Amino acid sequence: MEKIVISGALAASALAYYAYTSRPRRMPLPPRPPGHWLFGNALEIGAADAFWVKLGEYADVHGPLISIRMLHQYAYIISDPYLVTELFEKRSVNYSDRDENEMSKLTGLDTDVVMLQYGPKLKQYRTMLNRALNNRVSQDYIPLQEQEVKKFMKRLVGEPEKFLDHVRLLAASLAVRLAYGYTIESFDDPIVETAEKWMAGFSDFIQPWSYAVNIIPSLRYLPEWLPIAPFQRRAIELRGVLKELREKPFHYVLEQMTAGTAEESYASKLLQSEGGAPVNEETKEAVMRTAATFYAAGSDTTVSAIQSFFLAMALHPETQVKAQAELATYLGSGPQRIILPKDEEHLPYTSALFKEVLRWHPVIPVVHHRSSKDDDNNVVCGDKRYRIPARSNIMVNVWKISHDSSVYPEPESFLPERFLVDNSPPSPETYVFGFGRSMAEYVQGYTLHGSQCGSVSAIPNPLSVRLSLEMVAGIGYRNISLWLLDAPGKKASERGVSTQETGGEVLRLVSKWGEAIHPWRQW
Structure with missing residues (x-):
């Protein structure tokens, strides 16, 4: 009997040991910068002028894959382009979810394509977007885009002091016209x-730590009348704005289609079935929701990119001289016209200049994702392997990637030539608009190309005065304000000059081109 008990105990021990040693090894979490015992890294990040720069400083010390803690929430920050490719392209199924944002749920945005989690509904929306925005169909939109870019250039000539307003109006006009065939003047x-009201709120609450409810989700159950729940009152207000933004322009398209006067647009294309029969209510709802996201996808980030372009041309006039010469040679003595995307292959330096603008100041400094329901124990970074837990917030530091000195030497310098050498570094166009083909990438592509080419070719060279850069939170977590400096450290605001007036002053002081008979006036 005793032998049987001993044999059984040995067998059980052997089985337990085998089970323990054969189970998958639990990998360590990525390193985390030291922080406050209660708040974690929240105090340091909150005090930073630009939190993506602070995250980049953490990466310099702790490596390109780190974790941070904000109170009880953890996030995993990636600054390695090769790891980004591995996770978001090769393992996209595991990393395709959107970051969960409580304010997006309270406003109703979580059911739209911008914040919708991975699943059948998101697949349906993406299929619809691809059907109306693929490379073949997108050629149909070039004439209307060309019209809006020409309007922008005429406004720029007529009132250069309002150039920031002109940029914003261009972005808004293109987004709404592409989505609905609706012309904005x-x-x-x-x-x-309505769209601007929504964007002001969206740009605010989409930031990961802008509202307490985004950090402590249980606060969403507080009633709106409590003084400590201002986010509830803001969410109720924005919910109404979003409803109006979805429905008003959509009903305009339906009315125009009934009257037979609808301009070709994303919505009008998808509201027509192949056989000509009316689409069902489910399809109408999907078209309405996806069309409403064009403004968010293409306006604020477009403005940011074009502002970055103007700033780059002001600070680095020698690059504009080279691009002007290339454009003049290419166009020859023929009629002045808008440069189209198809011209890009004939304009290597100008194309490199645009790439450098996107790298120098990426329009979306941080891209948010969320891992799926399973732990990933095989996240290799360098010679180490880490674990990313299930349902974790993932943040790709696009700004850090585009300023990696091992990939882009002298990253703070504006050097279009870096993209003209053999074995040139990766084009920022592959990652600055997010990962995978997005609406933002398409809506902005032609806008940026046409408006920037026109500005390069026709605006005389800036500038002998100094400029500085101010970063302000926006959809991409920053917009650019231009400041004219009479002397180092002295902002235009200290001289009683507004940012808007300063932008115009930059153009007027340097060029005086508004006084001439400009070819843009003839369009």
């Missing part, structure tokens, strides 16, 4: 006013 348009 000024910011007084009711659709633009």
Whole structure:
């Protein structure tokens, strides 16, 4: 009997040992910078002027894959382009979810394509977007895009002191016209006013730590009348704005289609079935929701990119001289026209200049994702392997990637030539708009190309005065304000000059081109 008990105990021990040693090894979490015992890294990150720069400083010390803690929430920050490719392209199924944002749920945005989690509904929306925005169909939109870019250039010539307003109006006009075939002439348009109200709120709450409810989700159950729940009142307000933004321009398209006067647009294309029969209500709802996201996808980030371009041309006039010479040679003595995307292959330096603008100041410094329901124990970074837990917040530091000195030497310098050498570094166009083909990438592509080419070719060279850069939170977590400096450290605001006036002053002081008979006036 005793032998049987001993044999059984030995067998059980052997089985337990085998089970323990054969189970998958639990990998360590990525390193985390030291922080406050209660707040974690929240105090340091919150005090930073630009949190992506602070995250980049953490990466310099702790490596390109780190974790941070904000109170009880953890996030995993990636600054390695090769790891980004591995996770978001090769393992995209595991990393395709959106970052969960409580304010997006309270406003109703979580059911739209911008924040919708991976699943059948998101697949349906992406299929619809691809059907109306693929490379073949997108050629149909070039004429209307060309019209809007020409309007932008005429406004720029007529009132250079309002150039920031002109950039914003261009972005708004293109987004709304592509989505609905609706033409905007000024910011007084009711659709633009509604969209701007929404964007002001969206740009605010989409930041990961902008509202307490985004950090402590249980706060969403507080009633709106409590003084400590201002986010609830803001969410109720924005919910109404979003409803109006979805429905008002969509009903305009339906009315125009009924009257037979609808301009070709994303919505009008998808509201027509192949056989000509009316689409069902489910399809109408999907078209309405996806069309409403064009403004968010293409406006604020487009403005940011074009502002970055103007700043780069002001600070580095020698690059504009080279691009002007290339454009003049290419166009020859023929009629002045808009440069189209198809011209890009004939303009290597100008194309390199645009790439450098996107790298120098990426329009979306941080891209947010969320891992799926399973732990990933095989996240290799360098010679180490880490674990990313299930349902974790993942943040790709695009700014750090585009300023990696091992990939882009002298990253703070503006050097278009870096993209003209053999074995040139990766083009920022592959990652600055997020990962995978997005609406932002398409809506902005032609806008940036046409408006920047026109500005390069026709605006005389800036500038002998100094400029500085101010970063402000926005959809991409920053917009650019231009400041004219009479002397180092002295902002235009200290001289009683607004940012808007300063931008115009930069153009007017240097060029005086508004006084001439400009070819853009003839368009």
